[in-house]
Amino acid sequence: MPAVQFTLRWPDGTVQRCCSPSTAIEQVLVEAASYPVAELLRRCRTGLEHASDRVREQRGVACSLAAEQLAAIEQKGRELGEEAGGVGGGAGGGGGAGEARVSVERLRRDRPRATHPAPDTLSGHTDVIVVGGGQAGLAVSYCLSEQSIAHLVLERNRIASTWRDHRWDTFCLVTPNWQCRMPGYPYMGDDPDGFMLRDEISEYVEGFAASFKSPLYEGVTVESVECSDGGFRVQTSHGELTADQVILAVGGYHVPAVPRLAAALSPQVAQLHSSTYPNPYSLPDGPVLVVGSGQSGAQIAEDLHVAGREVHLSVGSAPRVARFYRGRDCVAWLEDMGHYDMPIESHPEGLAARKEPNHYVTGRDGGHDIDLRAYARDGMRLHGRLIAVDESGLSFADDLAANLDAADATMERIKDAIDRHIEEHAIEAPTEPRYSPVWEPSAGEGERLAAPEGLSTIVWATGFRHDWSWVKVPAFDGSGYPTHHRGVTTVPGLYVLGLPWLHTWGSGRFAGIDRDARYVAERVAESRAVESRAAA
Numbered sequence: 001m002p003a004v005q006f007t008l009r010w011p012d013g014t015v016q017r018c019c020s021p022s023t024a025i026e027q028v029l030v031e032a033a034s035y036p037v038a039e040l041l042r043r044c045r046t047g048l049e050h051a052s053d054r055v056r057e058q059r060g061v062a063c064s065l066a067a068e069q070l071a072a073i074e075q076k077g078r079e080l081g082e083e084a085g086g087v088g089g090g091a092g093g094g095g096g097a098g099e100a101r102v103s104v105e106r107l108r109r110d111r112p113r114a115t116h117p118a119p120d121t122l123s124g125h126t127d128v129i130v131v132g133g134g135q136a137g138l139a140v141s142y143c144l145s146e147q148s149i150a151h152l153v154l155e156r157n158r159i160a161s162t163w164r165d166h167r168w169d170t171f172c173l174v175t176p177n178w179q180c181r182m183p184g185y186p187y188m189g190d191d192p193d194g195f196m197l198r199d200e201i202s203e204y205v206e207g208f209a210a211s212f213k214s215p216l217y218e219g220v221t222v223e224s225v226e227c228s229d230g231g232f233r234v235q236t237s238h239g240e241l242t243a244d245q246v247i248l249a250v251g252g253y254h255v256p257a258v259p260r261l262a263a264a265l266s267p268q269v270a271q272l273h274s275s276t277y278p279n280p281y282s283l284p285d286g287p288v289l290v291v292g293s294g295q296s297g298a299q300i301a302e303d304l305h306v307a308g309r310e311v312h313l314s315v316g317s318a319p320r321v322a323r324f325y326r327g328r329d330c331v332a333w334l335e336d337m338g339h340y341d342m343p344i345e346s347h348p349e350g351l352a353a354r355k356e357p358n359h360y361v362t363g364r365d366g367g368h369d370i371d372l373r374a375y376a377r378d379g380m381r382l383h384g385r386l387i388a389v390d391e392s393g394l395s396f397a398d399d400l401a402a403n404l405d406a407a408d409a410t411m412e413r414i415k416d417a418i419d420r421h422i423e424e425h426a427i428e429a430p431t432e433p434r435y436s437p438v439w440e441p442s443a444g445e446g447e448r449l450a451a452p453e454g455l456s457t458i459v460w461a462t463g464f465r466h467d468w469s470w471v472k473v474p475a476f477d478g479s480g481y482p483t484h485h486r487g488v489t490t491v492p493g494l495y496v497l498g499l500p501w502l503h504t505w506g507s508g509r510f511a512g513i514d515r516d517a518r519y520v521a522e523r524v525a526e527s528r529a530v531e532s533r534a535a536a
Helices: 023-027 038-061 066-079 135-146 161-164 198-210 258-266 295-306 330-336 350-355 374-379 400-424 513-535
Strands: 004-009 013-019 034-036 102-111 123-131 152-155 217-218 220-230 231-236 239-248 270-273 288-291 310-315 381-383 384-388 393-396 448-450 457-460 494-497
Touching: 004 023, 013 023, 013 038, 013 066, 023 038, 023 102, 023 381, 034 038, 038 066, 038 102, 038 381, 123 135, 123 231, 135 152, 135 198, 135 295, 135 513, 239 513, 270 384, 288 295, 295 310, 295 374, 310 374, 330 400, 374 381, 374 400, 381 400
Parallel strands: 123 152, 123 239, 152 217, 239 494, 270 457, 288 310, 288 457, 310 381
Antiparallel strands: 004 013, 004 102, 034 102, 220 231, 231 239, 384 393, 393 448
């Protein structure tokens, strides 16, 4: 039960450092948000009392730390003239623009002890260094170990930290569990057609790491990679290492991308990126705008809507796919049709496919479509793309209808392809009616939204940008993306792994990581063999 450290900045400028003995406080507060003083006091009371209850359940006594912390927060509230109890205000009403507010400047769990701790100092030489200890780095470590190639895996945080720390509470996979095929470690649970939840995904990755004793060090940040004497020099937070070859297994989602217009928003509006969104309950009271309708944006909007929050969604160009069609999960049909094995060279858009958003759908509650039209019918407010922010509010493009139509058209094209597959292979499958829109936007629907009075929070589901600035090697194109073929870069001995569409549609997913990792490991082995012959 990790403790949570959080920092409050009060309206008078006072900074108060606080501690919750459990993660219960995460259900009522979120980092970077601000709350009216009365609302903050109510939320802290709820969170710290729940934290105390958790301690009582485990240890049989109430938690004095939680009680003392709550008393200190309430004392500060009294100093500011706010009543500590009996605070009103529901999920639908945010505080006024001129109301005194408390900012949550920091809210972080205490970091647990590393399972694979590094020595205080790292130095020396190894054949291969793998940067990144997520599923890609662990997969290639497994493949290197099979070939008895000496290597080290360096992970900045902990194994599976992205799944554990940068996914919301109800997050689950959007592909079925049977597609989880780490090398030598396929999903073996009792729900192959289900969708693992966030913590189950972390446990799956951790179980894979434990299955073969990867030479992994956690808590080691790689600060730079440079060419040196026919190999590479790797500077880390624990010292300098050298290697003959380096594999960059850090994926492609490095830095949250937030549009510049965010800076024009009033400080009264809480802003957070989808990678730090935790749950509907911790956000300040009042309406929430989600910007972006890709996988994360659509699922977060659904999460908020199901919880009863007033939700606005800025809908972009992301496509969608049905969860089930003609008696099966669409992923199963697409797998049989070879779509996850399609190399990027065969994609109609070629290399441009790497920049396309993923289709939105969900595995929540056994899996279902995300029909934004149905949510609009049931009260969610949909808007076109966000294009401007000024003192009076937010402006949206008049493209909502076109974006919804385009997403539906993609879904129907996928169904057309499935129908052809069924017919060509004489497969017995039930028929079903095609989708019929349940809601249509009116002309100019949602082109304007007042703020901050009409908005408490914005969740930026606007993706990520890559950052390879720490790799001081000429292996990148003009946009800063690695130049590679199936992970083998243009610089001998340097590889990338875990990128979307590295080779196929399955790349960057559990479905395709085994194939990609084995290919890269084989190229590493071939390079070593060539060097050995040259040295003989």
